Amino acid sequence: MQMYKGLPIITNKITLKEQKGIPHHLLGNIELGEDPWFVTRFKQEATRMISEIRSRDKLPILVGGSSYYIDGLLFDQRLVENQKTSEEGWISNREKLAAQHPILNSSGEAMWAKLREVDPAMADKWHPNDVRKIRTSLEIYFATGRTASEIYAEQKTKKRARSPYQDPSLGDVLIFWLYAHRDPLNTRLDKRVDKMVKNGLVDETSEVYEYLQSRLATGETVDRSKGIWQSIGFRQFEPYLQARKENPDDEANLAKLMAAGIEDTKTATRQYAKYQLRWMSTKTLTSLQEENLMDKLYLLDSSNLDTWHQEVLEKGVYIAEKFLTSKESLPAPISISEAAREVLAEALERSNRKDTPCRKYCEVCEKTLLTEELWQQHIKSTKHSKVVRAKRKRALIPADRVPSRALTKVDDDDSNLEPETKTQKIEDENLQEQNLEGK
Ligand SMILES: [Zn+2]
Structure with missing residues (x-):
């Protein structure tokens, strides 16, 4: 979104002051009316820019929140x-x-x-x-x-x-993942939306709204499923902008729609952050594993702004300096913080599980599961527990007529059991049912 011209608030564009004299590229390149840049176009432009920066013997740094675009550039698709x-x-x-x-x-x-x-x-x-x-x-x-x-x-x-990267001109890569735990992140995102509103978000969305109306007025069809029309903030304030145009004096209604716009923008922002996190911990991590690049991914814990200096700035600079000078002695990514250890280890485990084909059959639910991940999800699911409970109940009703082994009390809370034990138990339960039917 920062690649669009103008609209500094809605696209959250980095300000000149924030750029601190470091040249930023590909910002504000796309006109509002222009077609959005899809991954292929972004890849072309970014690759060209990276080569150009390298040719001047400078270090290209790719910054941004659109993992989809960054993955497109980094990995061979x-x-x-x-x-x-x-x-x-x-x-x-x-x-x-x-x-x-x-x-x-x-x-x-x-x-x-x-x-x-x-x-x-x-x-x-x-x-x-x-x-x-x-x-x-x-x-x-x-x-x-x-x-x-x-x-x-x-x-x-x-x-x-083949070479691990799509384009050799990209060279060796070091990746920083600025991570924050969900609660502090959501609080911060809410504050960001409030700040955007204070800084004039509504005026900007109004600008986009008027532009859209002017195009629609000429009878043009506008594909709103992509590009700037999809930016968070615009869609959410559209009902307000429309009402303001049609009924500018209905202050009560406008106030209501304004509050709803702010709330919806916050919700959408949090959802997008969740989506980004999921993308990173599934898709990006899988690609990194495939390319043997997990040792180049450093998670920096930005959960607590009070420790930003030590956790993000100092650690980031330390690792980057090591990477640029003596690549051999880089610290292990999981060793640099508690959050790094937790998040990376869990993501790795999940990704390994996902990759392990296992084809397990749940006889209770009569369902086939294809990977360890899905199997784990299934046996922990409410649906599965319900079926187990229902079948167990049926098996226990005529207790006096059931073989003694079916009377053995089964602990209801079996969530801590290993899946093997659980499968065993399920088989036992099936046996009980068969025994009953046989009587
Ligand atoms: Zn089941």
């Missing part, structure tokens, strides 16, 4: 795009393929059974309900005579063999 195009390339004629292989017209279950036969590794990846994915894997097999799992594995090896 061509593989993902290529995979899609090549899939389409392989399966050029779906109809012809289906005519030759009638199984492609059958049920998801039948296709899954076939896939198990020809490409078990791929079948293991898909849930029997993922009909579209199962079909694609089968189509690849029929069209190329090779299994999809083999082709994907080959692509992955090729990817690893």
